[in-house]
Amino acid sequence: MPKLLSRRSFLLTGAALGGTALVAAIGGVGYLSTVDVDGLEGHLDGDRAVLNAFVVIHPDGRVVVSVPRTEMGQGIHTGLAIVVAEELDIPFDDRISVEFPTEPLPAYSNWFNVLQVRPEEASGPAVWLGRRVLGQMGFIATGASASTMGLWHPMRVAGAAARQMLLSAAATRFDVPVRQLTTADGFVRHEATGQSFSYGELAREAAVLPPPSDPPLRPASEWRLIGRSQPRVDLPAKVRGAPVFGMDVVLPDMLQASIRQAPVFGAEVLRIENEAEVRAEPGVRDVAIVGGRHVAVVADSWWQAEQAATLLDVTWTATGADGVSSAEMSARLQDALGSPEPYENIDDGDFDAVAAGRSGPLIEAEYGVPFLTHACMESMNATVVIRDDGSAEAWVPSQSPMGVRTGVRTGTGWAGIEPDKIICNITMNGGGFGRRSDQDVTAQAAYLASRHRGRPVKLIWPREEDVGRGLYRSHAAARLRAVLGDDGLPVAYDAMVAAQSIIASVAERNLPFNPGPDGDRLSVEGLDKLYYAIPNRRMRSQNVPSHMPIGFWRSNGFSFNTFFTESFVDECALAASADPLAYRRALLRESPRHLAVLDRVAELSGWGTPMTPGRGRGIAIEECYRSVVAQVVEVTVAEDGELTVDRVFCALDVGLVFNPDAVVAQMEGGIIFGVTAALMGRITLDGGSVMESNFHDYPMQRMANAPAVEVSIVDSGLPPGGVGEPGVVPVAGAIGNAIFDATGRRLRSLPFANTESIGEQRIRTVLRPGST
Numbered sequence: 001m002p003k004l005l006s007r008r009s010f011l012l013t014g015a016a017l018g019g020t021a022l023v024a025a026i027g028g029v030g031y032l033s034t035v036d037v038d039g040l041e042g043h044l045d046g047d048r049a050v051l052n053a054f055v056v057i058h059p060d061g062r063v064v065v066s067v068p069r070t071e072m073g074q075g076i077h078t079g080l081a082i083v084v085a086e087e088l089d090i091p092f093d094d095r096i097s098v099e100f101p102t103e104p105l106p107a108y109s110n111w112f113n114v115l116q117v118r119p120e121e122a123s124g125p126a127v128w129l130g131r132r133v134l135g136q137m138g139f140i141a142t143g144a145s146a147s148t149m150g151l152w153h154p155m156r157v158a159g160a161a162a163r164q165m166l167l168s169a170a171a172t173r174f175d176v177p178v179r180q181l182t183t184a185d186g187f188v189r190h191e192a193t194g195q196s197f198s199y200g201e202l203a204r205e206a207a208v209l210p211p212p213s214d215p216p217l218r219p220a221s222e223w224r225l226i227g228r229s230q231p232r233v234d235l236p237a238k239v240r241g242a243p244v245f246g247m248d249v250v251l252p253d254m255l256q257a258s259i260r261q262a263p264v265f266g267a268e269v270l271r272i273e274n275e276a277e278v279r280a281e282p283g284v285r286d287v288a289i290v291g292g293r294h295v296a297v298v299a300d301s302w303w304q305a306e307q308a309a310t311l312l313d314v315t316w317t318a319t320g321a322d323g324v325s326s327a328e329m330s331a332r333l334q335d336a337l338g339s340p341e342p343y344e345n346i347d348d349g350d351f352d353a354v355a356a357g358r359s360g361p362l363i364e365a366e367y368g369v370p371f372l373t374h375a376c377m378e379s380m381n382a383t384v385v386i387r388d389d390g391s392a393e394a395w396v397p398s399q400s401p402m403g404v405r406t407g408v409r410t411g412t413g414w415a416g417i418e419p420d421k422i423i424c425n426i427t428m429n430g431g432g433f434g435r436r437s438d439q440d441v442t443a444q445a446a447y448l449a450s451r452h453r454g455r456p457v458k459l460i461w462p463r464e465e466d467v468g469r470g471l472y473r474s475h476a477a478a479r480l481r482a483v484l485g486d487d488g489l490p491v492a493y494d495a496m497v498a499a500q501s502i503i504a505s506v507a508e509r510n511l512p513f514n515p516g517p518d519g520d521r522l523s524v525e526g527l528d529k530l531y532y533a534i535p536n537r538r539m540r541s542q543n544v545p546s547h548m549p550i551g552f553w554r555s556n557g558f559s560f561n562t563f564f565t566e567s568f569v570d571e572c573a574l575a576a577s578a579d580p581l582a583y584r585r586a587l588l589r590e591s592p593r594h595l596a597v598l599d600r601v602a603e604l605s606g607w608g609t610p611m612t613p614g615r616g617r618g619i620a621i622e623e624c625y626r627s628v629v630a631q632v633v634e635v636t637v638a639e640d641g642e643l644t645v646d647r648v649f650c651a652l653d654v655g656l657v658f659n660p661d662a663v664v665a666q667m668e669g670g671i672i673f674g675v676t677a678a679l680m681g682r683i684t685l686d687g688g689s690v691m692e693s694n695f696h697d698y699p700m701q702r703m704a705n706a707p708a709v710e711v712s713i714v715d716s717g718l719p720p721g722g723v724g725e726p727g728v729v730p731v732a733g734a735i736g737n738a739i740f741d742a743t744g745r746r747l748r749s750l751p752f753a754n755t756e757s758i759g760e761q762r763i764r765t766v767l768r769p770g771s772t
Helices: 076-088 125-137 149-174 200-205 235-240 277-278 302-309 326-337 351-356 401-411 440-452 464-467 502-510 558-575 581-586 592-605 660-680 730-741
Strands: 048-052 056-057 063-066 096-099 181-184 187-190 195-198 253-259 269-272 284-290 295-299 314-316 345-349 363-367 381-386 392-396 422-426 457-459 478-484 490-499 536-543 614-623 627-637 643-653 708-713 763-766
Touching: 048 149, 048 200, 056 149, 063 076, 076 096, 076 149, 076 302, 149 181, 149 187, 149 195, 149 200, 187 200, 195 200, 253 284, 253 302, 253 464, 269 284, 269 295, 284 302, 284 392, 284 440, 295 302, 295 351, 295 422, 314 643, 326 363, 326 422, 326 478, 326 490, 326 536, 351 478, 351 490, 351 536, 363 558, 381 401, 381 422, 381 440, 392 401, 392 440, 401 422, 401 440, 422 440, 440 457, 490 558, 558 581, 558 614, 558 660, 558 730, 581 614, 592 614, 592 627, 592 643, 614 730, 627 730, 643 660, 660 708, 660 730
Parallel strands: 063 096, 253 457, 392 422, 490 536, 643 708
Antiparallel strands: 048 056, 056 063, 181 187, 187 195, 253 295, 269 314, 284 295, 345 536, 363 478, 363 763, 381 392, 381 457, 478 490, 614 627, 627 643
């Protein structure tokens, strides 16, 4: 389990502090919250010298880097520790360790991600709003591929500031100016005398010094760690089996629970027909109705709780969704595409006028995707203890400590437990993908723990509850239209998407206010294609509400909109009798960054070389999370229709890369995640209920039939972009385009392995007036 920092009191930069205050105004932006000190003990925590919110040094020279984001296999603990080590001028070896601090401190807040600004670019009202409002809320969450983007500069400054403080401490010891000193490998050296002090020897003296307001950052020409693959800090413990995942938590006197939730979302418990029988089962301690909508069984062991839960006979209330089927849901999407008053996201130019006066063809196509679940390998779980003194402690594989604290308070009725009385332990987790940013499981566990005060209660959802009663990515449909000019390129583009609002659904469950569905940028991301040179464009959206709870899902709207748009670009290229690569190159004539990535993946894949019969090659590109990623997929379609994804080539520009090996690994994992969704992912409804329940009917891509993946990183010199999600984004579009290349058949709905998606699907080419 990641270690937690001790509960130090941190305040915003510039705030008035009682007693002696150490104020870290770093880089003029105030990234680093600071230790509230009242004498030496405030920043000397045992044998740990706390130099700032991100850097702690022990007397033996060990450096602890605080990374306030959940490590879910994406490698951010290593990547951000590399940044600190580079600026601190220490080797990246076993002297470096990482802690996940969960205190709700402004330094750790995601305010710059919420406001869509880079911390190194932030200024003016955005900084004030972020630090004074969102920062004070302690909003800490991991998602949107934003951990590196949001923290790389603050942590770089933190490392540089700590190094300057160590230099100042050494200057006092040597009684020389700082300019006569150098650092290397965790030592401060005085070259004139040949003497040196280790960082461990200087740390306690450095910790009491005022941090510099503008510490110099090491130039790229001096970097020894950044950009070179480093060993991951979490791997040795994982090899030993040492890390504790949420399901592994074992505490003294612990109870365990399983749960059953309504088969139709929105239904409530009318009555439990056999509660006495279930309570009489071996080891059962409690049968509880949770939130009016769920029934949990608490027992001495999870297996006892689960076995008793299988006996539950619950009568649920009727809902307005009891008769809803997948076919009806699809019909709702189709109706929404014809909405007379959709939300206008972009209206640049005049599509209607261009279409009415066109001399070239109008291309139109419709696409669709189903609901998807997250299918994390570790089922949803949380462990909570509520103590008689009004305090609580939680152990949760969560993406948000704030969400855990909110979940505890929600589950206990918002009474008697204040946020500062809740200790939050973020365990390792077996996959997040946005699912673990919700507070539902924690709230359920907290309610059960409140019924058994003083005893920890660990709640684990069975896989069937996770798949069939969890959170989902929205289904979606789109109608895309383009007017082609005389050169075959689009002169006008119109995109209309219908989906259930991600933001509105998440806010309804987790926030005290709901901004509503209008302007939901997550539902339309990937639809605009702003980097393609198209003079007239319009993008509209329509929220299609349902009883299904929608949550964040790895790459959100990009996961379906890029499939829609990149399939459509290929269809336009076909209408123009153009090669798909050459067509995109022409569209990217004003976007050199994208063109460089496209050319790299084309070279990597050997684009244009002949393919044998039954094999095809497809391409797709997207800008997402401030990164650009392009992929080429090779497929084989057998005579009986069996589809195999053979190889995936990926080129990406993610800006500055700290640990290349981690970037490649994230692309590989994201690609497999995307292939799984494109080929097999589908949640279906009948009678309002989800029909899928486990991996036998919601299958995963297996190693035996996974495609070979080759990744190439393009260096643009830009600041770092996101890495965790871009690998997912272009896969479905590239596979669909490859299937067409192999078969001449255009599949416009997912999943591709679903035979129902191979029926008649519409594309309409309206010819030039007077042509035949």
